[in-house]
Amino acid sequence: MAATQGFKGKVRIGANEVIDLSSWELEIEVADLDDTSFGDSWTGMIPGLKSWAGSFGGSWNMGDTNGQKALQDALLNSTPISLELYTNETNFYSGTAYITSQGNETPVDDKVTVEFEFTGSGPLTFT
Template sequence: MAGTAGKKGKVMIGANSVTALNSWSLELGIDTLDTTAFGDDWKNFISGLKEWSASAEGAYNVHTDANGQAALQNAFLNGTDVDLKLYVNNTNYYSGQALISGLSIEDPVDDIVTISIEFQGNGALAYT
């Protein structure tokens, strides 16, 4: 079975790549609404509202990546949406508007400084 190597992935904000990141993840969810009625032997459900969230992490580079990591930090501080694109390879990606719901920086004495960013989807997610 053929797979896709993650080395072609990337995170973009608008037209700008976010540098120094080395992983991202995407979570999709949907509410399931119970429509079970009296006399049913099995539960019945219909789909409700959809949601998505994502996260990304890598080496801290806020001080030199003005249009990437710094832009994400500013969007978090200002509470503004970003135009997020999560590339699986050179041509295929997920995209949507997102709020930065969390931003963590870790500075260990024995390793590199890292950054983790949490995104909360704000509206529809598309796949190209």
């Protein structure tokens, strides 16, 4: 399989692409549940609940009212978002998420940046 170029990625909330972003991260986990019994010589494990979370960031742009500003509003109002994380033009992860934090950096010698962190609520799908 050929490598995928990162510059073809994007983040969408609902029908809107969030502009001025340059990276996103996603972590998908399954909880380990201990299934060890008295007398076992080895630890037993069974899979538990699944979860997903991550972050995305780039250049700060609150003029992006349907993107970055909407994400900030979702954080401040504790409202869920419909999130799509594209790896290229056609493949993406999607699900409902909550924005759990927003970080801004304003260095004197560089551009202002923003980073949003999110936690999934319910299933995550890959298309």
